[in-house]
Amino acid sequence: MSDVRTSTQARGDRSRARLLDAAVQAFSAKGFHGTSTRDIATAAGLSPAAVYVHHRSKEELLHAIAVRGHEIILEAVTEATRTDAAPAERVAAAVRTYVLFHARSHTTARVINYELAALTEEHFREIAGMRRAIDTVMREVVEEGVRSGDFDTPDPAKAATALLSLGIDLARWYRDDGSWTPESLADFYADLALRVVGARP
Amino acid sequence: MSDVRTSTQARGDRSRARLLDAAVQAFSAKGFHGTSTRDIATAAGLSPAAVYVHHRSKEELLHAIAVRGHEIILEAVTEATRTDAAPAERVAAAVRTYVLFHARSHTTARVINYELAALTEEHFREIAGMRRAIDTVMREVVEEGVRSGDFDTPDPAKAATALLSLGIDLARWYRDDGSWTPESLADFYADLALRVVGARP
DNA sequence: GAGCCGAATCTAAGCGCTCACTTACCTTTG
């Protein structure tokens, strides 16, 4: 095993990651169709052709970004709700986690929420499945709270949709240079989530 | 005055409107950069060059769509809150109006909420001003309710942002062929808004 | 009311340019 810093393998891995990172930044700022493969290569410090050494196509870059992002979110939300705490605590934890991700990783979040129409039909269906899974996690916690009598809402499915909606839209308007921190937003939205589902005081 | 159906003037007006309409559909489905001027012209039943008879550029089409859409929303929300009803009723009316627009006109709403990055800096600033005005209307109703003691929320500005956020994101996920009607969503979100601002029962 | 003009609508053709992606080749490293 050789020095990691000079290994060909490690160099390749680093370039691959730099390209993905550059693609996230560019797709977020200019959109998939507004970004050229030259933009991505240049931002990664490589020649235009280098994109195709590590990725099959521009669309495959978007797909990789989308899969990774949705995996992270699904795991985080699942983790947050997989406790034996009361429904109120679990909903608050799920929303807090979800909001923190969308605020802290708003660049990635913008790409994986707003650029999905540029995916191939097959890739889109794959991502749509992951999104349905995230939706299901949130809806089931709300439904459970309603069944147990902890929550009171006229429509648990709409309530769950609204909670996810708030997190997603956060990625659209959130600015790093604003005065609202991810943590203060997570606090506010966690409290708001309990109002939305009608959690008993 | 000649027959309207055959007048040159009327033909021109109709083409202009058809181009704008085609642009809304295309921008919504494929994004600004994913749409070609040929797409727009073809959808409007005209040759590619006809776009430039009625509009200066592709960006100017987007600008016209954005101005129109924001004018409608600002007027609707202002109208809904300009009554001497109690704050709770005014917030509910504003949210109801806002949600109805974003559900019924989700195609337009998608364009004017998600394609603004493609505007020139000057046009973007113009639209940003209109968006701030909409934000102000909503925030002021919430703040007034808090001052009068009708509402109870730890952060009126965040609450107002959340209410607008819900409406905007609705345009992203709403489908005409879904089972949720604009009216049922408006009802649900109006009730939800009162929970969010902590309206006294 | 026939004949014509000017303005507006619209298109065929195509301009210069950038796009995503490929090929043929060199370099680095184990």
Added chain:
DNA sequence: CAAAGGTAAGTGAGCGCTTAGATTCGGCTC
């Protein structure tokens, strides 16, 4: 030397937009 990383120099296709000119039509003249 084999395998992987990387690039210079393209490819054809499609882009936004322009130009030159044909067509349409209301209104004016006599």
